[in-house]
Amino acid sequence: MNKHALVAAIKEKKSYLCVGLDTDITRLPKHLQSSPNAVVKFNKAIIDATKDACVSYKINTAFYEAQGLKGWEAMQETLHYIPRTHFTIADAKRGDIGNTSAQYAKTFFETLPFDAITVAPYMGEDSIRPFLEYENKVTIVLGLTSNKGAENFELQKLYGGKPLYEEILTTVASWGTPDNLMFVVGATQAKSFLHIRQIIPDHFLLVPGIGAQGGSLKEVSHFGLNSDGGLLVNASRAIIYASSGEDFADAAQKIALNYHEEMRPFL
């Protein structure tokens, strides 16, 4: 699914919700924990329960890698289970010198056929270019993240007076188009959205930090939406761990539908 199909899905469904599959094997409901394929079973039930409310799924690669081979197998199986009507994101935050980034692009655009991957900008242009070379794929570069550590470097002022993350938005935007580039902007920084929309009015923003991290969906929607929708608001823990009992999928559905209802009037 490319960006244009994503825009169409958002408009049709009146949802810009992304469900984050940060599936931690130690946090699965007890009745699943002894199952040999517990993570996949859990993910499939979450996908079945939430797919009507969302337009995208984001797989956080760390939680799968931590389980080694079995984890990669679970990631693969989960990705293939996601309906093609949904935009799939590898939340992998990769980035390296050119020939290595090309291998990461191959990993997450070919070996695992995701629609998009998150990428770290620190190493600059040649670390991002190999991702942008894929047609109909989207590279989502870290801008201003939702964690406390964003203060350490992302918000540092550069010589000219603007913060580093702004320089990154401006510079990286010049390497691609709003069709093949998006940016991560955390919901905990909702006040910055007005300003960010002046810098990159047309790009999609992937917005983590709603729910468990405390960001406000209303504020983000108010300041962040554009004529394409332009937002993918992600919730992970708030949805997938809504209940730790046998009713986990129903509980996840309820939260996802709540988000959807909150989003509907904005579109």
Next chain:
Amino acid sequence: MNKHALVAAIKEKKSYLCVGLDTDITRLPKHLQSSPNAVVKFNKAIIDATKDACVSYKINTAFYEAQGLKGWEAMQETLHYIPRTHFTIADAKRGDIGNTSAQYAKTFFETLPFDAITVAPYMGEDSIRPFLEYENKVTIVLGLTSNKGAENFELQKLYGGKPLYEEILTTVASWGTPDNLMFVVGATQAKSFLHIRQIIPDHFLLVPGIGAQGGSLKEVSHFGLNSDGGLLVNASRAIIYASSGEDFADAAQKIALNYHEEMRPFL
């Protein structure tokens, strides 16, 4: 192997060479390409041929991930084949919000028991802390990298006048100790080593960019060594692809021994 054992190995062997296993399946010698376990066979031959000349191996995770499940299996098998007398680095350049970084730390310190991992600093303190919490493991944070893209952001001047990478060295150094923290500093920036040694005199520097990327071993050694050694100079392509024929291991050994001979007088 922890940092103290690494220092002892460097002093005993008079080598600070790290061999980078960036094993690209499309670049293997022809006679191996049809073998079912070609990457592992290649890596084992390279390790056997180079282990006397080097003190460390760095596995570039991208090249293994690109092969999917088989690649992770090959990474695992390669890691377990590396002698315990050598310092093992997962060149993974990970980094995310705290609970996700904790999963990456688990991946590369437990599931795959590497001695060290490379980490990207953009997201700040809580993205790095989970790695530092492991005893006898080493976190290697990107400082000034060897690629052209280093100009885009790493070398940008901050408000106070110093470049971003310096701020990162200083700030990150305050979160750990020279026992659990090292930094990546590219060899193509050899002139910066004198200055970097004023900022972080005691930390080890992992130095890529020798060989294929054109950095000078002499310059790096002259400006970068400290009383612990304090350098791990990495060569990947220059060693592992020294020959594309059946003599690839002999050719790799020859190049590795050359590096070792160049290093010996400096210690």
